[in-house]
Amino acid sequence: QVQLVESGGGVVKPGGSLRLSCAASGFIFNDYYMNWIRQAPGKGLEWISSIGSSDGPVDYADSVKGRFTISRDNSANSLYLQMNSLGAEDTAVYYCARVHSFGSTDSWGQGTLVTVSS
Amino acid sequence: DIQMTQSPSSLSASVGDRVTVTCRASQSIGYFLNWYQQKPGKAPKLLIFAASSLQSGVPSRFSGSGSVTDFTLTINSLQPEDFATYYCQQSLKTPWTFGQGTNVDMK
Numbered sequence: 417q418v419q420l421v422e423s424g425g426g427v428v429k430p431g432g433s434l435r436l437s438c439a440a441s442g443f444i445f446n447d448y449y450m451n452w453i454r455q456a457p458g459k460g461l462e463w464i465s466s467i468g469s470s471d472g473p474v475d476y477a478d479s480v481k482g483r484f485t486i487s488r489d490n491s492a493n494s495l496y497l498q499m500n501s502l503g504a505e506d507t508a509v510y511y512c513a514r515v516h517s518f519g520s521t522d523s524w525g526q527g528t529l530v531t532v533s534s
Numbered sequence: 535d536i537q538m539t540q541s542p543s544s545l546s547a548s549v550g551d552r553v554t555v556t557c558r559a560s561q562s563i564g565y566f567l568n569w570y571q572q573k574p575g576k577a578p579k580l581l582i583f584a585a586s587s588l589q590s591g592v593p594s595r596f597s598g599s600g601s602v603t604d605f606t607l608t609i610n611s612l613q614p615e616d617f618a619t620y621y622c623q624q625s626l627k628t629p630w631t632f633g634q635g636t637n638v639d640m641k
Contacts, residue, residue: 460632460633460635477629518568519568521623522589
């Protein structure tokens with residue numbers, strides 16, 4: 417079955433960097449657009465980035481544009497999110513998710529927690 | 535950006551009740567509206583896509599309706615496992631935006 421497993425979260429100081437990874441299995445990874453979506457503690461869901469099936473196009477929320485970079489390696493069935501210049505407002509659970517019909521998101525990872533704190 | 539507004543923000547209901555959650559978009563989104571269920575500590579789960587299409591494996595007591603700017607999620611005969619938070623999401627154009635969520639708890 418479809419499985420998405422995120423890794424790379426942790427505690428980082430303000431201004432620091434972190435790279436998240438998402439390992440995909442159970443489906444033909446390079447057939448699908450992929451999203452990163454985050455959820456701050458006790459808050460709602462925020463779409464932050466998406467990438468096309470063949471390593472493009474990419475798109476970002478204004479809140480992360482210029483700081484975060486989404487990428488994928490279809491040969492490794494993996495999705496990535498490079499996060500730079502992190503601030504407290506980036507503290508959240510980050511989900512890797514597969515894009516389905518009509519732009520819905522039908523499969524999600526379990527999430528990885530990123531905490532930005534000094 | 536397209537703003538998504540859900541109502542109510544929370545509601546209390548009993549097992550067997552019919553529950554309705556509404557979602558309004560700040561501009562026309564056609565049928566590009568999706569509904570998710572999220573339980574504490576878990577990832578969201580897709581329930582409805584394209585406003586009214588039931589995702590595979592989702593019980594038929596869940597249904598969606600609406601178009602353009604006004605949408606509804608209905609749960610017929612609420613079950614114990616349905617107590618959760620529900621989010622709508624527009625996927626017409628990026629940034630894809632979510633409603634603030636509706637928490638359904640036990641009366």
